[in-house]
Amino acid sequence: MTEENSFPKPDPENQHPVFETAFWDFHYDHTIRFDGSKGYYAWTKTHSGRGAVMTVPVTTSERYLLIKVFRYPVKDYLWEFPAGLIDEGETPVIAAVRELREETGIQSQLVEMLGSQTPVAGLIGDKFYTVLTVIPEIEINALDLQAEESIVDSKLVTRSELISMIVNQEIQDGVTLYSIARYWAYLESKGK
Numbered sequence: 761m762t763e764e765n766s767f768p769k770p771d772p773e774n775q776h777p778v779f780e781t782a783f784w785d786f787h788y789d790h791t792i793r794f795d796g797s798k799g800y801y802a803w804t805k806t807h808s809g810r811g812a813v814m815t816v817p818v819t820t821s822e823r824y825l826l827i828k829v830f831r832y833p834v835k836d837y838l839w840e841f842p843a844g845l846i847d848e849g850e851t852p853v854i855a856a857v858r859e860l861r862e863e864t865g866i867q868s869q870l871v872e873m874l875g876s877q878t879p880v881a882g883l884i885g886d887k888f889y890t891v892l893t894v895i896p897e898i899e900i901n902a903l904d905l906q907a908e909e910s911i912v913d914s915k916l917v918t919r920s921e922l923i924s925m926i927v928n929q930e931i932q933d934g935v936t937l938y939s940i941a942r943y944w945a946y947l948e949s950k951g952k
Contacts, residue, residue, distance in 0.1 A: 783845055787885075803885055806845050811886035813855045814843035814935050815893040816874070816943045817866065824922050825895060826931075827863060827905065828913035837912065839925065840933045846889075852876075856891035863911055865904030870894035874942045879935055888935060890942040 779786045784804050791801045806812060817825040826839045844859040846852055857868050871894075876887040898916070905911045917925065922940070925931045931940075 805885040810846035813852045813889045823916040830910035840936045852889035863906045868893040890939040
């Protein structure tokens with residue numbers, strides 16, 4: 761078994777960004793595989809290098825706010841929590857507050873960092889953060905959804921309704937699923 765410390769270190773000379781956008785940078789790197797043979801590896805990272813954040817918006821009565829977003833790569837509408845990339849100079853918590861406000865028009869009442877994770881370690885070279893955002897009791901039709909981000913609908917659901925959506929595969933987004941797991945682990949650690 762190869763020790764972790766003996767794995768090849770990233771070599772900036774062999775990292776080749778092939779396409780950069782305002783949001784994502786795409787790389788195609790020369791690599792040395794673990795068997796010693798040469799190869800290539802395609803991967804991406806956020807342009808800012810700061811990663812992304814997903815909020816877990818929950819009312820004090822424990823209703824969860826979900827938004828429905830059209831996701832071009834899968835050509836489908838997905839139920840998700842509000843999320844986005846962390847801008848230059850932002851912390852994950854500041855980005856979470858901004859993203860929630862931009863995507864729904866809601867101002868958080870309380871914000872708490874829950875943790876970070878690597879969503880697709882074989883493809884994305886950044887951490888994604890999960891931030892709890894306690895929101896006021898709201899009327900769903902009062903939200904200001906960000907249409908230019910392809911957000912087409914929203915709903916408030918109870919915990920049992922959220923579980924049912926997961927079981928019935930109505931929630932397909934992986935980042936939303938691990939953010940739910942992170943939040944429920946947080947509640948368990950608090951004895952709630």
